[in-house]
Amino acid sequence: MGAWGSGPFENDGAGDLIASIGHGDFTFDSVLGAFEDDYLECDGGQIAVALLELTLIVRADRARDPAVAELDLDDFAAMLTGERLAWLVDVVERTVASTDSELFELWDEQGPEELASWRVPVIDGLEDLRVLSV
Template sequence: MGTWGSGPFENDGALDLLAALRAGDFDIDDFCRHADEDYVESHDAEAAIALAEVVAVAHGLRPSPPQLDGIDAATYVGSLTPAQRAWIVTTLERVIADSDISELHELWAENGPEDLETWRSPILSRVESLRALS
């Protein structure tokens, strides 16, 4: 697992997403088709969490962290369709739901309930914040 912390940008999947956003190479439709399966692989889950954080920053729900330097979050998020935004929230819900549908949930659960909750709680909060935007 390429994770070294519970934050939204503390893993390889997030850093790959940010690099693609900076380069203008990230295609959300392709990502949605790839990640929209019954089981969310950890790398896709990490990228979805980071993408939701970009949306939160663009809407002023979170301050812009240094990891977003060089990314115009507001412009990018403004280009998303309502269906794409809804997909991000739905995917976040799937990522934190349980180990049967999320590899990342499974990996965090292996560390015990305290670590799982440390990872899961801020994401659940983000889901609620993003749902309120709809």
């Protein structure tokens, strides 16, 4: 059974991403495969939410979640070009969409309160990201 929680780093997709960044082998190209299909699988959605939070940590001085408190994000920050920020806006929008997003569907199955506990913070973060990507 995998990890599952409403926080941006409380799932397997985020855990794999954090490990990749921690080992120094993360690239955006390494995660692009999770976003190729029209239907966004759960892992892709989890990665998108974690990337959103990491981006806000390095670009908007958001407080660090304990899960990434010791993570060196300098290399990650250097990869955040305007093109990558625009791409991230797109994949996060897909993640919170009610269609074509497995992660949305899984949260929706849990009921409206659980859906909101996951979706509202992601949408708020998405708005902050849009400001950064202008």
